[in-house]
Amino acid sequence: MLVFSAIVPHPPILIPAIGKENLEVIKKTKFAMEELAEHLYAAKPEVIIVVSPHGELHEGKITINQAPKFVGAFNKFGDLTTKMEWQGELGLSYKIYEKMETEGTARLIHDENLDHGAAVPLFYLAQNLPEVKILPINYCLRDLKFHFDFGKELGEIIHAENRRVAFIASGDLSHRLTKDAPAGYNPNGKKFDKLLLALLKEKKYEEILNMDVDLVEDAGECGLRSIAVLLGIIKDMNITPQLLSYEGPFGVGYAVMEIV
Numbered sequence: 001m002l003v004f005s006a007i008v009p010h011p012p013i014l015i016p017a018i019g020k021e022n023l024e025v026i027k028k029t030k031f032a033m034e035e036l037a038e039h040l041y042a043a044k045p046e047v048i049i050v051v052s053p054h055g056e057l058h059e060g061k062i063t064i065n066q067a068p069k070f071v072g073a074f075n076k077f078g079d080l081t082t083k084m085e086w087q088g089e090l091g092l093s094y095k096i097y098e099k100m101e102t103e104g105t106a107r108l109i110h111d112e113n114l115d116h117g118a119a120v121p122l123f124y125l126a127q128n129l130p131e132v133k134i135l136p137i138n139y140c141l142r143d144l145k146f147h148f149d150f151g152k153e154l155g156e157i158i159h160a161e162n163r164r165v166a167f168i169a170s171g172d173l174s175h176r177l178t179k180d181a182p183a184g185y186n187p188n189g190k191k192f193d194k195l196l197l198a199l200l201k202e203k204k205y206e207e208i209l210n211m212d213v214d215l216v217e218d219a220g221e222c223g224l225r226s227i228a229v230l231l232g233i234i235k236d237m238n239i240t241p242q243l244l245s246y247e248g249p250f251g252v253g254y255a256v257m258e259i260v
């Protein structure tokens, strides 16, 4: 059963050893992640499925990572000290693969190193859950509808599962919010973030899937496909996305949303 779901950002500067004084600038996001972690802890998850944009990216198939254990480390970002480990989830990951494989929508990998799209959220959310099993998924390059449909199928498996499953959609919003934004400024960045958050709050999921492709392209986001998978899972549930925080002081939109 699904006991928790959320949309979270994944800036490496959320990791204290990397962010240092910058963490103060995004403290709204940090506090929201801590609040989310408390809610997740209370939901007593046995498995956390996390979908990330930044693992092995396949053109046509969603990647399911079935490593027996996972390591979250940030050496790439100059942090040689932070390191976390979790167990992988073999049974459920195989069940998902088996169902999706017949439709040609998924493939399996075994890579114990978590990318930052998975590791940053888990640093906050799974720090106090040493027994929880992790099931990382990477979205692919196909469109939103494909990811939504994948989410619907995945949702059927999760809803039928005896164990308590949490689903985390990892993704940043626009990378073009300000003049000094990493991907350069585009006025559609702000417009995209505002519209997406409004549509989520109003549960207009169909409209999210049909968002203007030029607007999405201009925004330079990385989270929309992760969100589409989540929407597929929750589409028939009577739950509403709630915004815990949103900010973008470095030109990238960070939204923390709990779906309750």
Ligand SMILES: [Zn+2]
Residues within 6 Å of the ligand: 010, 053, 054, 117, 171, 172, 222
């Ligand atoms: Zn990203």
